[in-house]
Amino acid sequence: RGCGFFPKDNMGFEKDDKSEPIRVLVTGAAGQIAYSLLYSIGNGSVFGKDQPIILVLLDITPMMGVLDGVLMELQDCALPLLKDVIATDKEEVAFKDLDVAILVGSMPRREGMERKDLLKANVKIFKSQGAALEKYAKKSVKVIVVGNPANTNCLTASKSAPSIPKENFSCLTRLDHNRAKSQIALKLGVTADDVKNVIIWGNHSSTQYPDVNHAKVKLQGKEVGVYEALKDDSWLKGEFITTVQQRGAAVIKARKLSSAMSAAKAISDHVRDIWFGTPEGEFVSMGVISDGNSYGIPDDLLYSFPVVIKNKTWKFVEGLPINDFSREKMDLTAKELAEEKETAFEFLSSA
Numbered sequence: 001r002g003c004g005f006f007p008k009d010n011m012g013f014e015k016d017d018k019s020e021p022i023r024v025l026v027t028g029a030a031g032q033i034a035y036s037l038l039y040s041i042g043n044g045s046v047f048g049k050d051q052p053i054i055l056v057l058l059d060i061t062p063m064m065g066v067l068d069g070v071l072m073e074l075q076d077c078a079l080p081l082l083k084d085v086i087a088t089d090k091e092e093v094a095f096k097d098l099d100v101a102i103l104v105g106s107m108p109r110r111e112g113m114e115r116k117d118l119l120k121a122n123v124k125i126f127k128s129q130g131a132a133l134e135k136y137a138k139k140s141v142k143v144i145v146v147g148n149p150a151n152t153n154c155l156t157a158s159k160s161a162p163s164i165p166k167e168n169f170s171c172l173t174r175l176d177h178n179r180a181k182s183q184i185a186l187k188l189g190v191t192a193d194d195v196k197n198v199i200i201w202g203n204h205s206s207t208q209y210p211d212v213n214h215a216k217v218k219l220q221g222k223e224v225g226v227y228e229a230l231k232d233d234s235w236l237k238g239e240f241i242t243t244v245q246q247r248g249a250a251v252i253k254a255r256k257l258s259s260a261m262s263a264a265k266a267i268s269d270h271v272r273d274i275w276f277g278t279p280e281g282e283f284v285s286m287g288v289i290s291d292g293n294s295y296g297i298p299d300d301l302l303y304s305f306p307v308v309i310k311n312k313t314w315k316f317v318e319g320l321p322i323n324d325f326s327r328e329k330m331d332l333t334a335k336e337l338a339e340e341k342e343t344a345f346e347f348l349s350s351a
Helices: 032-042 061-076 113-137 151-158 174-188 227-232 233-237 239-245 247-255 262-277 324-351
Strands: 022-027 053-058 081-090 101-105 144-146 169-172 198-200 208-211 216-219 224-227 284-289 303-312 313-316
Touching: 022 032, 032 053, 032 061, 032 262, 053 061, 061 081, 101 113, 101 262, 113 151, 113 324, 144 151, 151 169, 151 284, 151 303, 151 324, 169 303, 174 198, 174 208, 174 216, 174 227, 174 239, 174 247, 174 262, 174 284, 198 284, 198 303, 198 324, 208 216, 208 239, 208 324, 216 227, 224 227, 227 233, 227 262, 233 239, 262 284, 303 324
Parallel strands: 022 053, 022 101, 053 081, 101 144, 144 169
Antiparallel strands: 169 284, 198 208, 216 224, 284 303, 303 313
């Protein structure tokens, strides 16, 4: 049949797979991160090998030429799961009937720009995209915000789409989570897969707190606490934290470009976990609405917590003991988020 759409069952007979395609939007689709991400979505790594997809690509009008090139490449990949690819610069086309929205595009920080200027530019973008989600997308849409400042952009989008549940919005701190895992793995000479339950608390900024007090590592077939395994508290409380916090800047310094490959991998991980759930006994970090958390973080912030996911629904991991060192770091990043929110909402009411 050639279209690759009739997977064989175990007997070798072709079975007609009529599963409905899902509509997935990627914004900033002509950019670096999207260029690494789109292939993973199209080849089944994110939503599964038998889930057909209608892929919608949104970017600003000046980028439409580049986006046409991306569209050609997606066609040339000959991916059987891609039922359709739509490239557009119009929000009313992009946000229609969405199942998933991955909001990668944002105004990047230019030289000499204050964080305040950055917030102002992005409030405008995410207010508009939130309103488009409200108007055109399914109410069950899952919205993942990647564009920085991601936490506050995500909160802005959520506030602008009041009829979509707040719990459907999350922002990406999985890249930080993956960075933390791999730093521990490198230090212990194991693979990243042997490390689990690291936590990123707070903002996707240099105030985030990578916490390994509850993390476990597999050594010689046994699970051990990371602190116990490493026996190097000063590294864990010092260099480890700053390395994770400043890793993005280090990549830019070395590559002269931002971390696109690892960001795309983190987005894939984040969305796949929303779609299929987290493995038994493991939790992951994502920025979610703080309402009703048990860790003393004020409500109505978009804050990164440890979560478990089941049936496309996340829950806070409750009851983790928090020591004084962690408390201070968790509060510091909450304070930054509260300030960012205040600034953004001043702009939001006047935008």
